[in-house]
Amino acid sequence: MKASGKYFANIVITILLVFxxxxxxxxxxVRLYASKADTCLSVMEEQDLSDRIYTSLEARFTEQVSTSGIPAQVYMDALTREQLDSGVRASVTSAYAYLHGTSDSYAFEMDLSSxxxxxxxxxxxxADQxxxxxxxxxxxxxxxxxxxAKKQVLQTVDVFRFSTLESAGLLSKIRRVMPWLNPAMAASAAVVCVLLGLLAWINRKRPLRILYWSxxxxxxxSCIALIPLIYVKATDYFAAFTIKTTQIYAAVTGMLNRMTDACLLLEGIMLGCGILxxxxxxxxxCRTSRQ
Structure with a gap:
């Protein structure tokens, strides 16, 4: 193959390799991070969502006293932060179990007998009085x-709004895509290996160029992904989201920021490999030219 042909082939393969x-x-x-329930649960702990939920419920029940006639303490004395924490966990685990096909529907329960x-x-x-x-x-x-009361508690602990996503049909759509995740990951990895193999074959007489094009x-x-990620992080982009409910705001922005940080780490590692x-x-x- 002529030098110009090799150069053109290297450019084409490099572009394909980028994508x-x-x-x-x-x-x-998505497979190792976004599709894991532990990601949501770690955000829940980081953002102290059980405390935010407790405060939100207390404010809501206090506002309703004039219409319901039931003092807020009747509700709040029977609720603990541990109960609310368990409710959030139940919501998250149920949603991910449904997405991964281990359950037939999204539904969760809480022990609200107290x-x-x-x-x-x-x-x-x-009534006696x-x-x-x-x-x-x-x-x-x-x-x-x-x-x-039970309905309001269950709605409030669903801080990631899985019930809304389920009602809109989004959870079922994601569920249908999930089985294709592993094949897609394997296929893209295989394409990367094939393209690297082609680079190695084209540059077999000058192996250093394999390092250059790779x-x-x-x-x-990495730069294609890093530029928007750095912008999002530098401008605190998600802080501008308008969500009135504090616990939902904390959950959504906390999740998005956590994913942004994870992406930045992944892209940083890839950039480091490229620079190496x-x-x-x-x-x-340089050593070759001196010889």
């Missing part, structure tokens, strides 16, 4: 209050 590396990185990141008992005790004491008959109408009112591919691929390849090529070329 193949990005595809391999993307699938690897909350129900507190509400029933309040209604019973109040005003001598209100505990008839069928009374039971309907109590059951409605209990169901409403280094160029790694460096360019180029440095090794430069050193080798």
């Amino acid at each position: 193949s590396l990005l595809a391999a990185e993307g699938t690897l990141f 909350l129900e008992a507190s509400i029933r005790q309040f209604f019973s004491d109040y 005003i001598q209100y008959p505990k008839d069928e109408t009374y039971e309907k009112k109590v059951n409605a209050a209990v169901d409403n 280094g160029c591919s790694l460096t360019v691929a 390849c180029l440095a090794a090529y430069t050193i080798g070329a």
Whole structure:
């Protein structure tokens, strides 16, 4: 092959290698990080979401006193941060179990028996105080209050809004894609290996050039991803999101920032590998030219 032909082939393979590396990185990141429930759970601990949820529920039930007639403490004395923490964990694990196909639907439960008992005790004491008959109408009112309280707690602990995603049909769509993740990762890795093999074959008489073209591919691929990532990090881009509910804001922005940091680390490693390849090529070329 003529020198000009080899040069053109190297450029084409390098360009293809850039996009193949990005595809391999993307699938690897999703497979090993974004698709893991532990990522959400670590954000939950980092952002103290159980404390935020407790505060949010307390504020909500306090606002409803004028319409419900039930003091906020009736609810809050029956709820603990540990319960709310367990509720968030149940929501996350149920969502990821559904996404990975180990469960048929997204649904989670919490043990709110203490909350129900507190509400029933309040209604019973109040009925005794005003001598209100505990008839069928009374039971309907109590059951409605209990169901409403449980619903609000379950909605509030769903800080990552999996229920909203499920209602919109997004969880089911992601679930259908998940089985293709491993094949996609394997295919992109195989393409990278094939392209590297082609580079090695084309430059078999001058092996140092393999380092050069590989280094160029790694460096360019990492820079394509690093530029927007650095911008997002430097401008604190996600802080501008407008989400009124504090615990949802903390969960969403915390998750996005955590993923940004993980991507930055991955791209930084790839950039470092690219620079090492180029440095090794430069050193080798200098030594060769002196001989």
